Amino acid sequence: MQKKYDHASIEKKWQKKWDDAGLYVADIEKAESPFYNLWMFPYPSAEGLHAGHAFASTGSDIYGRYMRMTGRDVFQPIGYDSFGIHSENYAIKINENPQSVVKRTTKHYEEQMRSLGHGYDWTRTVTTSDPDYYRWTQWLFVKMFEAGLAYKKKATVNFCPSCKTVLADEQVIDGKCERCGTIVEKKDLDQWFFKITDYADRLLTGLGKIDWSQRVISAQRNWIGKSEGRTIEFQVEGTGRKIKVFTTRPETLNSATFLAVASSEGKDVKEKWGKFTGKYAINPINGDKLPIWETNYVDSSYGTGAIMGVPAYDERDREFAGKYYIDIVEKPFTKEILGEKTIHYHLRDWLVSRQRYWGAPIPMIDCPKDGWVTVPEKDLPILLPTISDYKPEGAGRGPLANHKDFFEVKCPKCGCMAKRETDVMDTFVDSSWYFLAYPNVGTKEWKSVPSAGSGQAFFDEKIMKAWLPVNLYFGGAEHSVLHLMYSRFVTMVLHDLKYLDFDEPFPKFFAHGLMIKDGAKMSKSRGNVVNPDEYVEKFGADALRIYLAFMGPMDSSPDFRDSGMEGASRFLGKVWRLFNEEPEHPTSPRLRGVGNTAVSSKLHQTIKKVTKDIEGYKFNTAISSLMELVNVMNEYKVSSTKYLETLALLLAPFAPHLSEEVWVEILGRPFSIHKANWPKYDDSLIRSDTVEIVVQVNGKMRGTLSLESGIGNRESEVTQLAKDDEKVAKWLEGKKIIKIIFVPGKIINFVIS
């Protein structure tokens, strides 16, 4: 008799039991062996979770479940990055207030994530658009300002004409808005910045002590863009003026033949363009007269906005000199290095103002007497008012600027009439600290209102010590220079302000790949977005999880295919039958403790392999070895209770529902498998009684010997047996053996002339 696995009812049943039992609720206060397992929280889009989310979150969940079974107290929280342009644009499109849209979309996300069977602690979630949350986002801004790390300044900034707001440098990709792809414009506007450049060097050196992939490290390093050199001064002939240039090659100063300064003219010219100013500068090392040119290939915002032209050693200078018939002189490097040591960075300060509605209001007040004054901490949060005219206007100010009742306030210092800032914060400020919030949600510190100058924050000190920094951060590499850099910066600042005793938030970050469909990135406009719901419904969450994890390594970009999905479902069907089939022979009954050395050896090999693979995030090979084990168990038609228990345990992180079902209902073990101990392997059982020795002649395989493992380790016996082997003898006949290479238990190689 064989009942079919009814994934729908079984999965629902266990999800409810897990929830009722609070299986995944971490004991934040008393945990002895905390493991903070974090997946980047999603922004709740209207379309809901797509297969890419399912892929990434499943990877994170597999690891968390494994850690829980090794005895760690796993805290695996989830939340919503619900403030920001993404959510707001959709609300505008359907003409509904963002508040109510977010309520709906977050609910939908929760349902979807629950249906995937992830082990989240639903008692500690955060939603960045909740006043309880953004009070502390505003508190962070206040701390930044107090520390001199937030300032307002008129600057030439990137402006997206479609989103009608300014953007940070990091949010402009190839000259386009990171959000909507519109080409950004340059505008001179008065904006709030965070002084991330003060931390450029620490952001760079910190990369040395964290365990991240090269790809992400190198992206951050490139973005920070440290460049060391000298600033050299040139006298302008006949005037008292000087021109400073920045160079990384001060030893080539001898060969400089011109000076080039940035010019706003020629900006639209694609090739190198220049105009002689009629003036000359004096080379400080040899007194040469150098013509000063205005050019379009020098960037006014980098270095000093001027360079020395050394066409002999610099390709760009050579191209320019060639075009305008400037001398090209090659002299030996000078040993006399002039100028002051200087370091320049590509990194710019983080522009955090947004001329939008759906964000945390910036807690600053502009007083005619006192200048910019912070909102007192006790007055936080500054609530975002519910308004109907929330569409962005694009005149360099946000919708809140139309609401007198919002911005007309008294100065907290002197009491005179003042004006509140009407821009809101970049959504990346919200997400720059959310991982600090989770474990503190619900504590009295989290809910409290800090009093002025108390130095109080939302953290419970003991909790922070126990749970942070994050043990494992799972997320997409697309955030390499956005969220990950901002979070590191904010953590460093809070560390320096003595709020945190660590300065790297994510010592271990695993960057998963981007899931694609039909060879292309999933996107609504392409119409190739895969919704996991239909697969959960048709095959079950376990099958979907197995498929997602089996497609390829977690850091590759797998292509979603339905046929692979069916393979995963087939595998689980096989597992299910293994636990349910009636014995084929009375002498080898299932569930009755009959063992077999071949199966036993395979079982222990599999424990070893799956353990190692999970720890290395190689879920695809972990699953393939489980498939092999199941095939072997099927082949030998023996599977004792002990074997089946171990199989269920090994499968638990990947297929949590099915393994719970067989664990409790068939094997009769106590609820829950997810709190059971991860199996241990025995090396002595892995070794089998026989070994296969490969026989090579001049490195080419000519035969194999199946030997008792004892014999397979002894060179003289193996040599004799190999020579006696008919197939091998044929190759050795009449040849002189020069050398024999023997690897015990593995290989013997005859080197012949």
Added chain:
RNA sequence: GCCGAGGUGGCGAAAUGGUAUACGCAAGGGCCUUAAGAGCCCUCGAGUGCAUAACUCAUGCGGGUCCGAGUCCCGCCCUCGGCACCA
């Protein structure tokens, strides 16, 4: 141009310097079934070959080290990601 990651069957992919192509998908053939579904069994890198015999050739290209190279070294080509008239 600089930095990083890669290139293996029809496809996703696997291989501590030691039997390349595990595991899975697709495909073909068979069994079971009234039928469908689900299952089960067999074949499946290319070539010569009656062959489940044997051999040759295959891990982007060209060299090298080694008894032995997908793996290590040198030189190229290509793909992907990051930075970029950054001085």
